[in-house]
Amino acid sequence: MENQNAYSKPVTLGNILKFAVPTIAMSVFMSFYTMVDGLFVSNLIGTQALSAINLTAPVIQLVTAISTMLATGGSAVIMKKMGEHKEGEAREDFTFLILVNVIVGLVMCILGYAVMDSIFGSLEVSGEVAGYCTAYLGRYLLFTIPILLMNNFTLYMIASEKAALSLVCSVTGGVLNMVLDYVFIAVFDLGIGGAAMATGLGYSVTALVGLFVFSSRKSLLHFTKPAFRFKVLAGAASNGCSEMATALVTGIITMMFNWTMLHYVGENGVAAVTIIMYVLMFASSLYTGYSYGVAPMISYYYGEKNQEKLKKLVSVFARPDNPVYELAVTGNQICTLALFFIGFNIFASGMFTALSNGMISAVLAFSRSFVFMLITMLVLPALLGVNGIWLATPAAELMALCLSVFMFLKYRKRYQY
Numbered sequence: 001m002e003n004q005n006a007y008s009k010p011v012t013l014g015n016i017l018k019f020a021v022p023t024i025a026m027s028v029f030m031s032f033y034t035m036v037d038g039l040f041v042s043n044l045i046g047t048q049a050l051s052a053i054n055l056t057a058p059v060i061q062l063v064t065a066i067s068t069m070l071a072t073g074g075s076a077v078i079m080k081k082m083g084e085h086k087e088g089e090a091r092e093d094f095t096f097l098i099l100v101n102v103i104v105g106l107v108m109c110i111l112g113y114a115v116m117d118s119i120f121g122s123l124e125v126s127g128e129v130a131g132y133c134t135a136y137l138g139r140y141l142l143f144t145i146p147i148l149l150m151n152n153f154t155l156y157m158i159a160s161e162k163a164a165l166s167l168v169c170s171v172t173g174g175v176l177n178m179v180l181d182y183v184f185i186a187v188f189d190l191g192i193g194g195a196a197m198a199t200g201l202g203y204s205v206t207a208l209v210g211l212f213v214f215s216s217r218k219s220l221l222h223f224t225k226p227a228f229r230f231k232v233l234a235g236a237a238s239n240g241c242s243e244m245a246t247a248l249v250t251g252i253i254t255m256m257f258n259w260t261m262l263h264y265v266g267e268n269g270v271a272a273v274t275i276i277m278y279v280l281m282f283a284s285s286l287y288t289g290y291s292y293g294v295a296p297m298i299s300y301y302y303g304e305k306n307q308e309k310l311k312k313l314v315s316v317f318a319r320p321d322n323p324v325y326e327l328a329v330t331g332n333q334i335c336t337l338a339l340f341f342i343g344f345n346i347f348a349s350g351m352f353t354a355l356s357n358g359m360i361s362a363v364l365a366f367s368r369s370f371v372f373m374l375i376t377m378l379v380l381p382a383l384l385g386v387n388g389i390w391l392a393t394p395a396a397e398l399m400a401l402c403l404s405v406f407m408f409l410k411y412r413k414r415y416q417y
Helices: 002-008 013-044 047-083 087-121 127-159 163-187 191-213 230-264 267-304 307-318 323-354 358-384 386-410
Strands: none
Touching (some): 013 047, 013 191, 047 087, 047 127, 047 191, 047 267, 047 323, 087 127, 087 230, 127 163, 127 191, 127 267, 163 191, 230 358, 267 323, 323 358, 323 386, 358 386
């Protein structure tokens, strides 16, 4: 069957990159357009509107976290079955999980509207900012289902050997978002609600294309009559819980950075943290893109019990006078030490998800993104001041690397990679 050729080919760097390069490019592009989106809002509406977007971030991050959990966990379960040559069962599960996403999206949308006013009413912000929050989230919630489908279809396109199409959809959606930001805000004067609509419509591109692609029986994965196997749903949720935890904890860690920098330096420190976060976000997007690209191959070969290809696939990666300006330069020099460790840590967590071991993946992700960061953020600044803040990230990543290597070696015999 032609759609299966990519999985039957030898595991070489060239064949791996056919999966990974589009997802790396897609992940990097998404990190850029997140930054550009903020620039449009702050320049065309104002900093209060930008603050409102940040205040709505926890709700939006929850949507992202749940969709990421279902997407990464579901992809691992389904591609493992494809490797076991249970194609019919895998497609039934695929259809079932997509329906689950639609139901979850509908429930989250309704709950969001139900609690939105009480959430923003309880915040100690001006009426104008609270109004911006309600306007933005009210429009954003309309696209909850497309956003969940977008995150899922992105990974399922990669698994179905359509990584290039997934990249095209992401780029098209990002460009559409940027164009509509200007049109809705500057031309039609729709305000911050227009920015939310632009974002939602940009995300909807992948959702619409995915519905079309997976309706065709020519696709390796395609819609069929679903089988309601709740064991599959539980497996997808447990496998993807580490990615969900990472998405949720990222916001908490960012707030900790801001609070600590305010205490030691002030507002200039917060501005410097933002610059460093952009650098680390860009670098992390490279590794995340690679991890997403090769995850379906790991799941497929694990299900196929093809230890030779699994070993080759894993081994390819495993060898592996402005005060703000001054702060940012110093912070960048120290923080970028983390780049030596981030890649392996991201890959290790993603690999265990792809191997359907969500528990170990969750331990790695939660330890890296929260436990170790919490320890270093509490201890190092108290000992070293501002430099301790900058050292927190590389120190946490180094601790995570030790744990990742330990788990990597401990489970080597079980999975024979």
